[in-house]
Amino acid sequence: MVTIKSKREVELMREAGRIVALAHHEIKGFIKPGVTTMDIDQLVERVIRDNNAIPSFKGYGGFPGSACTSVNKQVVHGIPSAEVILKDGDIISVDIGAIYKGYHGDSAWTYPVGTISKEAELLLAVTKQSLFEGLKMAKAGNRLTDISHAIQTHAESFGYGIVREFVGHGLGKNLHEDPQIPNYGLPGKGTLLKAGMTLAIEPMVNMGRKEVRVLKDNWTAVTIDGKLSAHYEHSILITKGDCIILTAL
Numbered sequence: 001m002v003t004i005k006s007k008r009e010v011e012l013m014r015e016a017g018r019i020v021a022l023a024h025h026e027i028k029g030f031i032k033p034g035v036t037t038m039d040i041d042q043l044v045e046r047v048i049r050d051n052n053a054i055p056s057f058k059g060y061g062g063f064p065g066s067a068c069t070s071v072n073k074q075v076v077h078g079i080p081s082a083e084v085i086l087k088d089g090d091i092i093s094v095d096i097g098a099i100y101k102g103y104h105g106d107s108a109w110t111y112p113v114g115t116i117s118k119e120a121e122l123l124l125a126v127t128k129q130s131l132f133e134g135l136k137m138a139k140a141g142n143r144l145t146d147i148s149h150a151i152q153t154h155a156e157s158f159g160y161g162i163v164r165e166f167v168g169h170g171l172g173k174n175l176h177e178d179p180q181i182p183n184y185g186l187p188g189k190g191t192l193l194k195a196g197m198t199l200a201i202e203p204m205v206n207m208g209r210k211e212v213r214v215l216k217d218n219w220t221a222v223t224i225d226g227k228l229s230a231h232y233e234h235s236i237l238i239t240k241g242d243c244i245i246l247t248a249l
Protein backbone atom coordinates (compact mmCIF):
# COMPACT_ATOMS: atom_id res chain seq x y z
CA MET A 1 0.00 0.00 0.00
CA VAL A 2 1.33 3.43 -0.91
CA THR A 3 0.83 5.85 1.97
CA ILE A 4 0.11 9.58 1.85
CA LYS A 5 2.13 11.45 4.45
CA SER A 6 0.67 14.08 6.76
CA LYS A 7 2.17 17.55 7.01
CA ARG A 8 3.89 16.57 10.25
CA GLU A 9 5.36 13.43 8.72
CA VAL A 10 6.67 15.43 5.76
CA GLU A 11 8.33 17.90 8.15
CA LEU A 12 10.13 15.04 9.91
CA MET A 13 11.19 13.57 6.57
CA ARG A 14 12.48 16.98 5.50
CA GLU A 15 14.69 17.03 8.58
CA ALA A 16 15.87 13.44 7.99
CA GLY A 17 16.60 14.44 4.40
CA ARG A 18 18.47 17.56 5.45
CA ILE A 19 20.72 15.48 7.70
CA VAL A 20 21.46 13.06 4.86
CA ALA A 21 22.27 16.01 2.59
CA LEU A 22 24.53 17.47 5.26
CA ALA A 23 26.44 14.17 5.48
CA HIS A 24 26.89 14.23 1.69
CA HIS A 25 28.07 17.83 1.89
CA GLU A 26 30.69 16.86 4.47
CA ILE A 27 32.08 13.86 2.60
CA LYS A 28 32.26 15.74 -0.70
CA GLY A 29 35.23 17.75 0.52
CA PHE A 30 36.68 14.78 2.39
CA ILE A 31 36.92 12.21 -0.41
CA LYS A 32 40.42 12.15 -1.91
CA PRO A 33 43.20 9.67 -2.67
CA GLY A 34 44.39 7.91 0.50
CA VAL A 35 41.04 8.07 2.32
CA THR A 36 39.52 4.68 3.20
CA THR A 37 35.86 3.77 2.84
CA MET A 38 35.82 3.22 6.60
CA ASP A 39 36.94 6.85 7.09
CA ILE A 40 33.95 7.93 4.99
CA ASP A 41 31.62 5.68 6.95
CA GLN A 42 32.79 7.13 10.26
CA LEU A 43 32.35 10.71 9.05
CA VAL A 44 28.85 9.92 7.82
CA GLU A 45 27.89 8.30 11.11
CA ARG A 46 29.25 11.26 13.10
CA VAL A 47 27.28 13.82 11.09
CA ILE A 48 24.08 11.79 11.44
CA ARG A 49 24.44 11.24 15.19
CA ASP A 50 25.53 14.86 15.82
CA ASN A 51 22.17 15.85 14.34
CA ASN A 52 20.14 13.63 16.67
CA ALA A 53 19.47 11.04 14.02
CA ILE A 54 20.33 7.35 13.54
CA PRO A 55 21.99 5.78 10.47
CA SER A 56 19.23 3.94 8.56
CA PHE A 57 21.51 1.27 7.17
CA LYS A 58 23.48 0.24 10.26
CA GLY A 59 22.18 -3.21 11.17
CA TYR A 60 19.55 -3.12 8.38
CA GLY A 61 19.38 -6.76 7.30
CA GLY A 62 22.69 -7.11 9.14
CA PHE A 63 24.53 -4.46 7.10
CA PRO A 64 27.58 -3.43 9.15
CA GLY A 65 28.10 0.16 7.92
CA SER A 66 26.37 3.52 8.30
CA ALA A 67 26.94 4.22 4.60
CA CYS A 68 27.18 1.98 1.56
CA THR A 69 30.49 2.68 -0.18
CA SER A 70 30.74 1.20 -3.67
CA VAL A 71 33.97 1.78 -5.61
CA ASN A 72 34.35 1.61 -9.42
CA LYS A 73 32.73 -1.63 -10.68
CA GLN A 74 30.75 -1.92 -7.42
CA VAL A 75 27.16 -0.88 -8.09
CA VAL A 76 25.57 -0.72 -4.63
CA HIS A 77 25.87 -2.05 -1.06
CA GLY A 78 29.67 -1.91 -0.81
CA ILE A 79 30.73 -2.51 2.80
CA PRO A 80 32.97 0.18 4.33
CA SER A 81 36.45 -1.14 5.10
CA ALA A 82 39.72 0.20 6.46
CA GLU A 83 41.40 -1.88 3.75
CA VAL A 84 39.73 -0.12 0.82
CA ILE A 85 41.96 2.89 0.16
CA LEU A 86 40.77 5.28 -2.52
CA LYS A 87 43.16 6.07 -5.39
CA ASP A 88 43.35 8.90 -7.87
CA GLY A 89 40.96 8.17 -10.74
CA ASP A 90 38.50 6.03 -8.74
CA ILE A 91 34.81 6.78 -8.48
CA ILE A 92 32.85 6.00 -5.34
CA SER A 93 29.10 5.80 -4.84
CA VAL A 94 28.09 6.67 -1.29
CA ASP A 95 24.56 5.83 -0.21
CA ILE A 96 23.41 7.44 3.04
CA GLY A 97 20.23 7.02 5.09
CA ALA A 98 19.19 8.70 8.34
CA ILE A 99 16.24 8.21 10.68
CA TYR A 100 14.96 11.35 12.42
CA LYS A 101 12.17 10.87 14.97
CA GLY A 102 11.18 7.64 13.25
CA TYR A 103 11.31 8.84 9.62
CA HIS A 104 13.88 8.07 6.95
CA GLY A 105 15.82 10.09 4.41
CA ASP A 106 17.82 8.25 1.72
CA SER A 107 20.20 9.67 -0.88
CA ALA A 108 23.15 8.39 -2.91
CA TRP A 109 25.77 10.25 -4.89
CA THR A 110 28.79 9.17 -6.91
CA TYR A 111 31.98 11.12 -6.28
CA PRO A 112 35.21 11.39 -8.28
CA VAL A 113 38.43 10.66 -6.41
CA GLY A 114 41.10 13.12 -7.57
CA THR A 115 41.13 13.36 -11.36
CA ILE A 116 38.95 10.88 -13.24
CA SER A 117 38.81 9.92 -16.91
CA LYS A 118 36.57 11.76 -19.38
CA GLU A 119 34.58 8.52 -19.77
CA ALA A 120 33.97 8.31 -16.04
CA GLU A 121 33.00 11.99 -15.92
CA LEU A 122 30.40 11.39 -18.61
CA LEU A 123 28.98 8.36 -16.76
CA LEU A 124 28.54 10.45 -13.61
CA ALA A 125 26.97 13.36 -15.47
CA VAL A 126 24.55 11.15 -17.40
CA THR A 127 23.51 9.12 -14.35
CA LYS A 128 22.86 12.28 -12.36
CA GLN A 129 20.88 13.77 -15.24
CA SER A 130 18.87 10.54 -15.57
CA LEU A 131 17.78 11.02 -11.94
CA PHE A 132 16.64 14.55 -12.73
CA GLU A 133 14.87 13.41 -15.91
CA GLY A 134 12.95 10.99 -13.68
CA LEU A 135 12.19 13.70 -11.13
CA LYS A 136 10.66 15.89 -13.87
CA MET A 137 8.00 13.20 -14.32
CA ALA A 138 7.42 12.76 -10.57
CA LYS A 139 4.22 14.73 -10.06
CA ALA A 140 0.61 14.09 -9.10
CA GLY A 141 -1.44 12.75 -12.00
CA ASN A 142 1.44 10.94 -13.68
CA ARG A 143 1.98 7.19 -13.40
CA LEU A 144 4.90 5.58 -11.63
CA THR A 145 6.57 4.24 -14.77
CA ASP A 146 6.59 7.70 -16.35
CA ILE A 147 9.54 8.20 -13.97
CA SER A 148 11.07 4.83 -14.88
CA HIS A 149 10.82 5.47 -18.60
CA ALA A 150 12.38 8.93 -18.42
CA ILE A 151 15.37 7.55 -16.51
CA GLN A 152 15.91 4.63 -18.88
CA THR A 153 15.54 6.71 -22.03
CA HIS A 154 18.15 9.21 -20.93
CA ALA A 155 20.74 6.68 -19.74
CA GLU A 156 20.34 4.31 -22.69
CA SER A 157 20.69 7.14 -25.20
CA PHE A 158 24.37 7.13 -24.17
CA GLY A 159 24.65 3.36 -24.65
CA TYR A 160 24.77 2.65 -20.92
CA GLY A 161 23.16 -0.26 -19.06
CA ILE A 162 20.36 0.38 -16.56
CA VAL A 163 20.52 -1.96 -13.57
CA ARG A 164 17.35 -4.07 -13.18
CA GLU A 165 18.00 -5.91 -9.91
CA PHE A 166 17.79 -2.86 -7.66
CA VAL A 167 15.04 -0.27 -7.76
CA GLY A 168 13.75 2.89 -6.10
CA HIS A 169 11.07 2.72 -3.43
CA GLY A 170 8.61 4.54 -1.23
CA LEU A 171 9.94 5.54 2.16
CA GLY A 172 8.74 7.06 5.42
CA LYS A 173 8.53 5.18 8.71
CA ASN A 174 10.27 2.36 6.86
CA LEU A 175 13.34 2.59 4.68
CA HIS A 176 11.60 0.56 1.99
CA GLU A 177 7.88 1.01 1.45
CA ASP A 178 5.58 0.52 -1.53
CA PRO A 179 5.80 1.15 -4.40
CA GLN A 180 8.91 -0.33 -5.99
CA ILE A 181 10.21 2.06 -8.65
CA PRO A 182 12.12 0.39 -11.49
CA ASN A 183 14.53 2.52 -13.50
CA TYR A 184 13.25 1.05 -16.78
CA GLY A 185 9.96 0.27 -18.46
CA LEU A 186 7.19 1.61 -20.64
CA PRO A 187 5.50 4.84 -19.51
CA GLY A 188 1.96 5.23 -18.22
CA LYS A 189 1.80 2.17 -15.94
CA GLY A 190 1.74 1.41 -12.23
CA THR A 191 0.70 3.52 -9.27
CA LEU A 192 -1.07 6.82 -9.94
CA LEU A 193 1.10 9.46 -8.25
CA LYS A 194 -0.65 11.58 -5.64
CA ALA A 195 0.40 14.60 -3.61
CA GLY A 196 1.82 13.50 -0.26
CA MET A 197 3.59 10.35 -1.50
CA THR A 198 7.26 10.19 -0.56
CA LEU A 199 9.58 8.27 -2.85
CA ALA A 200 13.28 7.51 -3.25
CA ILE A 201 14.26 7.64 -6.93
CA GLU A 202 17.63 6.01 -7.58
CA PRO A 203 19.03 5.11 -10.99
CA MET A 204 22.06 2.83 -11.05
CA VAL A 205 23.78 3.09 -14.42
CA ASN A 206 26.55 0.85 -15.76
CA MET A 207 29.06 2.00 -18.35
CA GLY A 208 28.76 -1.38 -20.05
CA ARG A 209 26.35 -4.26 -19.62
CA LYS A 210 23.34 -3.89 -17.35
CA GLU A 211 23.86 -7.20 -15.52
CA VAL A 212 25.25 -7.35 -12.01
CA ARG A 213 26.28 -10.08 -9.58
CA VAL A 214 26.57 -10.13 -5.81
CA LEU A 215 29.91 -10.99 -4.21
CA LYS A 216 30.43 -13.70 -1.60
CA ASP A 217 30.00 -11.15 1.20
CA ASN A 218 26.29 -11.34 0.21
CA TRP A 219 26.09 -7.55 -0.07
CA THR A 220 28.37 -5.98 -2.64
CA ALA A 221 26.84 -5.88 -6.13
CA VAL A 222 29.33 -5.49 -8.99
CA THR A 223 28.97 -5.13 -12.74
CA ILE A 224 29.30 -8.45 -14.52
CA ASP A 225 31.75 -7.02 -17.06
CA GLY A 226 33.87 -5.18 -14.48
CA LYS A 227 33.10 -1.76 -15.97
CA LEU A 228 32.24 1.31 -13.89
CA SER A 229 28.83 1.97 -12.34
CA ALA A 230 27.26 5.13 -10.90
CA HIS A 231 24.31 5.75 -8.57
CA TYR A 232 22.36 8.91 -7.76
CA GLU A 233 19.37 9.03 -5.45
CA HIS A 234 17.09 11.63 -3.90
CA SER A 235 14.13 11.24 -1.57
CA ILE A 236 11.23 13.38 -2.80
CA LEU A 237 7.72 14.54 -1.97
CA ILE A 238 5.11 14.32 -4.72
CA THR A 239 3.01 17.48 -5.16
CA LYS A 240 0.64 18.72 -7.82
CA GLY A 241 3.52 20.68 -9.32
CA ASP A 242 7.22 19.85 -9.40
CA CYS A 243 8.36 17.36 -6.78
CA ILE A 244 10.14 18.65 -3.69
CA ILE A 245 13.55 17.17 -3.01
CA LEU A 246 13.71 16.18 0.66
CA THR A 247 17.40 15.20 0.66
CA ALA A 248 18.66 18.72 0.02
CA LEU A 249 20.18 21.37 2.27
Ligand code: MG
Nearest residue numbers: 095106107108
Ligand atom coordinates in the same frame (compact mmCIF):
# COMPACT_ATOMS: atom_id res chain seq x y z
MG1 MG B 1 19.93 4.84 -0.76
Ligand code: MG
Nearest residue numbers: 106200202233
Ligand atom coordinates in the same frame (compact mmCIF):
# COMPACT_ATOMS: atom_id res chain seq x y z
MG1 MG C 1 17.07 3.92 -1.56
